[in-house]
Amino acid sequence: MLTLNFICMLNLVLFILAFLFMELVAWSNHKYIMHGFLWRWHKDHHQNDREKIALDQMKFSGLEKNDLFFLVYAIPAIILIITGLYLHVYEPVFIGAGISLYGLTYFLIHDMLIHKRIKLPFLQKIQAKYLKAVVEAHLAHHRPKNSTDFNNFGLLIFPNLFKKK
Template structure:
């Protein structure tokens, strides 16, 4: 029980590392053609419109779904705990990145929460650069303390 709770927390935290490395080396690497529209359209982003970049949600959802279904079918809780950690990370990422930062849903528009404001400043540093090798801050939840100021 406690082991599965630890697995759940570790999976959630590990996903920040997965998201950071995938964003830095894959999305800004050989899958740039799928991520580019997120950077190009960001200024004229329309609510509710899908981006090619949204394919990455699917790529993360598939292993989580497989883990949860396998766990349920075999009666073992650990794969379910790991799948739930990945799913919670995906939901958190969507809420912070797509809702709080990119306003794809009309929520949290005037937040005064210090952490949410720091997330916004940190992600600004990822979207501001105009040249391909000038991007910074590939993670989302964890960033330099300077963005709190």
């Protein structure tokens, strides 16, 4: 019984750690890879940046090349889950689930709430202070002062200054 509890706790910890770790991965990939050597995949997500229109008025024509990054994260998560289930080893399953939950959160917040690629009514009504700050912080990323100054590369964790507005 004690071992079973320990295994459950460990899986839960792995699940939460995988989720949190993904914010670090997303931040560093965004800063050093997407705005680095894979800029050609990410460029179309910034195509509206120079037009002085509100973030939610930006035009996204269906899929972006940038969406390929979802596959980059989804494929390892799926492999971890399927392999774990197949081998009856549950740690990778929970790690894969943590990565997947982060992906879903990123999709809901970044693509639905911030960019409104699909207008989900329940997301339009959100008034939570933290989420408003998340939107402000991401807006700063889309409003660089010059072509090299894209600040704020994370999504859920960002400098405090965005919370004060």
